[in-house]
Amino acid sequence: MFQYIVKRIFIFIPTLVAITLLGFIISVNAPGDAVERMVQSVSAGGDMGAQSVSIIEQKKEWRAKLGLDLPVFYFSLTSLSRPDTLYRIIDKNEKEALDRLISIYGNWEEIQNYHRSLNTFYLSQISFVPDSNQLKQYDKNKVLETLNQLKSEATALKNTHEKTLIEVKLNKIKTLLAAYPFLESFKPRFEKVKHDFSLLESNASVWKNYIPRIAFYGTKNQYHRWLFGDGGKFSKGLLLHGDFGTSYVTRQPISDVIYSKIGWSLFFSMLSVVLAYLVSIPIGVRAASKRGSRFDKTSSIVLFLLYSMPSFWLATLLLMTFANTDVLSWLPASGVKPALGYPDGASFWEMVKISFPYIILPAICYTYSSFAFLSRTMRVSMLEVVSQDYIRTARAKGLSENKVIWKHGFRNALLPIITVFANVFPAAIGGSVIIESIFTIPGMGSEAIYAIYNNNYPMIIAILTITGFLTLVGYLISDILYALVDPRISYK
Amino acid sequence: MMEEQEINITISDSSHFERSREVNFKKFAWRQFKKNKPAYYSYKILIFLAIVALLSPIIATDQPLYCNYKGVTMFPAFSFSNSCEIKNEDGTKEVLQYDIADWKRLDATSIVFAPIAYAPDKTDYDNADYVSPNGKQIFIDKQGNELPMPLKFKHWLGTGKAGEDVLSGLVNGTRISLSIGLISMTIASILGIFLGAMAGYYGDKKLQTTRGSFWTMVIGIVFAYYYGFSVRSYNITDAFSISGFAVLVQLLISIFIFCLVAFLFYLLGKQIGKISFLNTRVYIPVDSIVSRAIEILISMPLLILIISISAIAKEKSMINVMVIIGLTTWTGIARLTRAEFLRISNLEYIQAAKSMGYKEFRIMFKHALPNALAPALVAIAFGVASAILIESSLSFLGVGVPPTTVTWGSLLNAGREQFSAWWLVVFPGLAIFLTVTIYNLLGEGLRDALDPRLKK
Numbered sequence: 029m030f031q032y033i034v035k036r037i038f039i040f041i042p043t044l045v046a047i048t049l050l051g052f053i054i055s056v057n058a059p060g061d062a063v064e065r066m067v068q069s070v071s072a073g074g075d076m077g078a079q080s081v082s083i084i085e086q087k088k089e090w091r092a093k094l095g096l097d098l099p100v101f102y103f104s105l106t107s108l109s110r111p112d113t114l115y116r117i118i119d120k121n122e123k124e125a126l127d128r129l130i131s132i133y134g135n136w137e138e139i140q141n142y143h144r145s146l147n148t149f150y151l152s153q154i155s156f157v158p159d160s161n162q163l164k165q166y167d168k169n170k171v172l173e174t175l176n177q178l179k180s181e182a183t184a185l186k187n188t189h190e191k192t193l194i195e196v197k198l199n200k201i202k203t204l205l206a207a208y209p210f211l212e213s214f215k216p217r218f219e220k221v222k223h224d225f226s227l228l229e230s231n232a233s234v235w236k237n238y239i240p241r242i243a244f245y246g247t248k249n250q251y252h253r254w255l256f257g258d259g260g261k262f263s264k265g266l267l268l269h270g271d272f273g274t275s276y277v278t279r280q281p282i283s284d285v286i287y288s289k290i291g292w293s294l295f296f297s298m299l300s301v302v303l304a305y306l307v308s309i310p311i312g313v314r315a316a317s318k319r320g321s322r323f324d325k326t327s328s329i330v331l332f333l334l335y336s337m338p339s340f341w342l343a344t345l346l347l348m349t350f351a352n353t354d355v356l357s358w359l360p361a362s363g364v365k366p367a368l369g370y371p372d373g374a375s376f377w378e379m380v381k382i383s384f385p386y387i388i389l390p391a392i393c394y395t396y397s398s399f400a401f402l403s404r405t406m407r408v409s410m411l412e413v414v415s416q417d418y419i420r421t422a423r424a425k426g427l428s429e430n431k432v433i434w435k436h437g438f439r440n441a442l443l444p445i446i447t448v449f450a451n452v453f454p455a456a457i458g459g460s461v462i463i464e465s466i467f468t469i470p471g472m473g474s475e476a477i478y479a480i481y482n483n484n485y486p487m488i489i490a491i492l493t494i495t496g497f498l499t500l501v502g503y504l505i506s507d508i509l510y511a512l513v514d515p516r517i518s519y520k
Numbered sequence: 521m522m523e524e525q526e527i528n529i530t531i532s533d534s535s536h537f538e539r540s541r542e543v544n545f546k547k548f549a550w551r552q553f554k555k556n557k558p559a560y561y562s563y564k565i566l567i568f569l570a571i572v573a574l575l576s577p578i579i580a581t582d583q584p585l586y587c588n589y590k591g592v593t594m595f596p597a598f599s600f601s602n603s604c605e606i607k608n609e610d611g612t613k614e615v616l617q618y619d620i621a622d623w624k625r626l627d628a629t630s631i632v633f634a635p636i637a638y639a640p641d642k643t644d645y646d647n648a649d650y651v652s653p654n655g656k657q658i659f660i661d662k663q664g665n666e667l668p669m670p671l672k673f674k675h676w677l678g679t680g681k682a683g684e685d686v687l688s689g690l691v692n693g694t695r696i697s698l699s700i701g702l703i704s705m706t707i708a709s710i711l712g713i714f715l716g717a718m719a720g721y722y723g724d725k726k727l728q729t730t731r732g733s734f735w736t737m738v739i740g741i742v743f744a745y746y747y748g749f750s751v752r753s754y755n756i757t758d759a760f761s762i763s764g765f766a767v768l769v770q771l772l773i774s775i776f777i778f779c780l781v782a783f784l785f786y787l788l789g790k791q792i793g794k795i796s797f798l799n800t801r802v803y804i805p806v807d808s809i810v811s812r813a814i815e816i817l818i819s820m821p822l823l824i825l826i827i828s829i830s831a832i833a834k835e836k837s838m839i840n841v842m843v844i845i846g847l848t849t850w851t852g853i854a855r856l857t858r859a860e861f862l863r864i865s866n867l868e869y870i871q872a873a874k875s876m877g878y879k880e881f882r883i884m885f886k887h888a889l890p891n892a893l894a895p896a897l898v899a900i901a902f903g904v905a906s907a908i909l910i911e912s913s914l915s916f917l918g919v920g921v922p923p924t925t926v927t928w929g930s931l932l933n934a935g936r937e938q939f940s941a942w943w944l945v946v947f948p949g950l951a952i953f954l955t956v957t958i959y960n961l962l963g964e965g966l967r968d969a970l971d972p973r974l975k976k
Contacts, residue, residue, distance in 0.1 A: 039812075046816045058832050105746060131754055240746040336957040338909055340916050341930075341949035344936055352939045454821070461823050462913055466936075476824050480831045480919060488828045492820055499819035 559965020741787020
């Protein structure tokens, strides 16, 4: 037994690693730029030029904090044409534009030169403040507009990879620069950009794209940092301290968010399992012991229909009927407690009493599908047991039907549905996404949906990883339970 | 039902001896299936739904089926072009754009409308703001007179907030739901049956190769991935902004390149495997690999996984959703096929086929597969039900699916905003419920019919 458990745990490890990798692949390919959002939420609004320098600094800081300035993994499959250092580029769009340029032209040297001269041109622009003397001769607003246009064209140029678009933008900048004589000073830098671009085009080496290469990055990468931390500077690491990183939305540690949200999900999944067991065991046993009776037939049909019932439809129908001022306004429609919270100094039982009406509808929705599943399983397994020889013996002995069913049959029929209990904890983490978001229960399910709406990928990886881990543990526990309950099963 | 037909085809492809036996079993199974009334009626309802889905573009559309306007005969609903030029008597030209023409107020000589004269994504402003099926519906004619709704333009199941016809949405939703079920389960069954068959047939200790060709193959797969997908990654991502079809074409090209490169390396590996030291025999643990992959997928919360994968796709499209559901739900089929192949690979007739010197793949797919399909078929029927549920959950939550596509789930979601519009909640929900029930009943019926052992 012990050996079996150890062996199973060893098999877990690669599976868990694969799960975290899958989560990581998803998060790396996620749209949107986390850093961009972090900085935006810190300082919204304001003039583009004046802010730019401080924003770039802030972006750098957040990138370091979130570990996004590191390569993604220990190694990557790239081409001969791609440099190892592309991940250092801060802006996501800029990085993609460069990568696409490489995939078109394949000559990193020239692309790098072009990118550098473009950057010097761009930086000289955003720090440029026109002299008030120069401005006097011209309409101030028009000058400012031209400058802003120049800035936006230069920014757009950094994010562009298509040849025709680049040429259009270069021409536009050229005409803009010709508008005022004091813009002359930018001309040499601009000419360099143009020159570098034409060099880039003429020296294309596309063949380099077709030669694969594996780039090694060592342990300084995002995945390693996520698992082991970076020595406590920003991240303590998952393996040593259970640190899942920082939420992109609230900037809290993910583990704190999970800790604050898991309560209700755990409550509902425990409650639903207990309720489902309480109702489904008697129904299943009764249906099986009186096979073919009217009770068996009707319960089978009802259970089957319940089993096929989409939970979101049932939830909406229940809300429409019982939480609708036009029909029956018996129960509150959302949340788990009044909008204003519990009254001050409410005791535990008062809190339960206040929350009770909120819990009824979600509890029904949480319970009914597992209830249908459990009853059907219970019926089938009881049917199997009832056809065994020892039940016939028990009957032949003259035992009462009740005793035969409940004492001899029931215990053996329980086996298959023990396993379901192991799924409670993973279900609590994953939460019931749909039910929680319909009833706006502040649990893990609505948190998961919220995270997906907001591209909060650290949260999603955390949910996937924890659920995966708990499911694997659940399998192990149910295997052990099996062996404990049924002496016929041994793991050798 | 497509699945069942596919199976029949594979069966009839079998060798003559097998065919006579299989057809008898097929007949037996069909008789068993017919006896199961709920399953048999589900099958009939499903055929009806499939017909509705196929004909939905001409059942529910605002473009008339036939129209005669100023002497020009048109068939807008069937036409591929989108406009028609009409010459007036005074010589001026008038262009009738099919998709934006106001057909209902057109002075046509004769006009035949579709049974449901509304497109799912267009709105009837005169009956906006949740008009109930039995409520007062109005029609405003060309002169601006308010008339009671003529029967041919009636909104049989009411309208939504902006005046969308609910019945039209339901009919088009049928097409989407059924194609989601069909396509995603086709992907899942190809993957599941192939991987399950490999795992069950070869186990961990049967697929032999030489050390040289094994490592050549490993390197070859890296190369194949590189040329098929890495190099072409921007072609694929750019295709998403064009159309679902373009994505499919690009993906097929990538898969073709992948297979080609892998095959070249396979040939190379055969030669390399002849060199001494590299010609040592090694086993490929197919079963362990497939079982681990299944374990990984089933230990993740399916809905959250699907939602987060479909959330990262840049362009939302139904094709994405189908592919993602297919790639994540093959595990059930693979597990059942694997178990069945484990059993079959030890049977005498497989041993006999081996001793005849048949190729392994021929034994696997021609001799063993037809006998292993029954459990997979049942899993596929249940799989279609869950695929439809997943898709409607996604559109209910509004993630991963294009916001303009009208589906059962999105209609239901619209009904959440206004509970007094019960028709927006009841009918789409009923449609989902009905379809899921049908597939579940079919699955049960198939299980009972195909596996007589279960019937006690």
